[in-house]
């Protein structure tokens with residue numbers, strides 16, 4: 001089995017330590033010879049790196065080399081895999097995005113509505129540069145991208161690099177939801193075989209089978225409606241905000257019982273309730289800064305201080321495991337089935353060919369092999385077409401530097417709709433993102 005040289009780009013991420021735990025857990029199935037951390041923020045990277053160095057010495061002695069750098073050539077030369085999880089502008093800009101939207105009375109969220117638009121324009125710029133940098137030094141590496149808003153990033157990267165066959169955008173939400181399904185059905189999540197369609201953070205499970213082909217869909221729906229729906233992955237199970245989100249997924253299922261919704265649909269189906277629940281002075285970004293980020297930083301500081309990770313509160317989470325298992329399947333041609341983001345090209349014949357859709361695919365050494373979904377019902381098609389037009393207009397606006405297209409995008413987005421609000425939000429976002437966004441007309 002070939003041993004891989006893995007680069008983690010955005011290694012200062014709050015998800016990096018969980019990812020290291022997943023690499024340790026999966027080391028027989030995804031053997032590594034080298035891990036390299038790459039980030040543009042030396043200090044943010046260093047804390048994770050120093051803790052990782054100690055952790056890997058203790059739990060991954062077979063690894064030949066671990067290093068960290070802000071030098072692109074050193075990082076990307078000879079890479080087999082690059083796992084990307086960057087956040088342009090950091091959590092500070094996420095907080096701005098959420099607050100600006102909420103102050104205009106519309107949904108303030110990382111990837112949905114105006115927040116997703118603002119973050120999208122920031123991410124496109126850095127992601128295009130990063131992919132160019134990676135390709136300069138390693139033409140053949142697999143680039144697996146988590147960077148959000150994955151829907152918009154995927155559309156932009158497809159436009160900029162249409163012939164790049166080894167660039168794949170993924171999201172952990174479908175599999176995180178499936179962990180909750182597995183719990184209700186009392187099976188292991190990897191035993192479940194999902195049917196799913198949509199855009200990223202905008203999709204539905206149509207069937208849940210097991211590997212023997214038994215259909216659990218109706219029983220699962222009844223269980224959710226009768227017994228409730230809760231987050232179960234270690235990373236989110238105890239998080240009040242995620243608990244409320246999963247509860248809301250139950251409501252969506254009651255309102256539209258045909259398919260099982262992605263949790264992110266709550267922002268588009270009940271935008272006013274979502275706004276009412278939020279406090280602009282304490283948005284999700286602030287909760288993450290004081291929660292996940294603080295927890296990770298404290299854990300790393302403790303590991304560094306004690307010189308051992310033995311007593312550290314580190315755990316494997318689905319975010320890391322999903323990335324690593326997807327990489328295994330691509331590296332060793334396992335053709336395992338995962339829900340990933342790919343170009344539509346007729347998978348859903350009643351949606352545009354160029355849409356970037358999220359669907360089950362076999363991950364092979366030749367890339368993702370998506371399954372045909374077939375035509376989707378009118379209600380879902382209508383919702384998706386509006387959202388898709390929003391995403392494409394955001395990407396257009398980036399390439400054309402067009403303020404007008406930003407206004408069109410938000411007018412189409414179900415979280416905004418009102419043109420005057422769209423104009424006001426766009427103006428505030430333009431001001432807040434100076435230095436991150438290109439100059440707009």
Ligand code: NAD
Nearest residue numbers: 010012013014015039040041085086087146147148171172
């Ligand atoms: P974070 O801010 O903690 O970490 C991001 C890191 O990226 C930082 O260390 C930052 O310095 C670095 N960075 C920023 N710009 C960079 C660039 N141009 N090149 C290299 N490094 C750069 O953020 P986080 O909360 O840990 O999230 C990381 C990313 O993963 C975000 O985009 C988040 O939205 C995404 N994410 C996606 C999914 C998914 O389902 N697709 C799930 C979880 C997180």
Ligand code: G6P
Nearest residue numbers: 110111148171172173176284288
């Ligand atoms: C899920 C989504 C991601 C999102 C993450 C964190 O995993 O799929 O796209 O970034 O949740 O959200 P949070 O609000 O907890 O930072």
Ligand code: MN
Nearest residue numbers: 150171172173
């Ligand atoms: Mn996601």
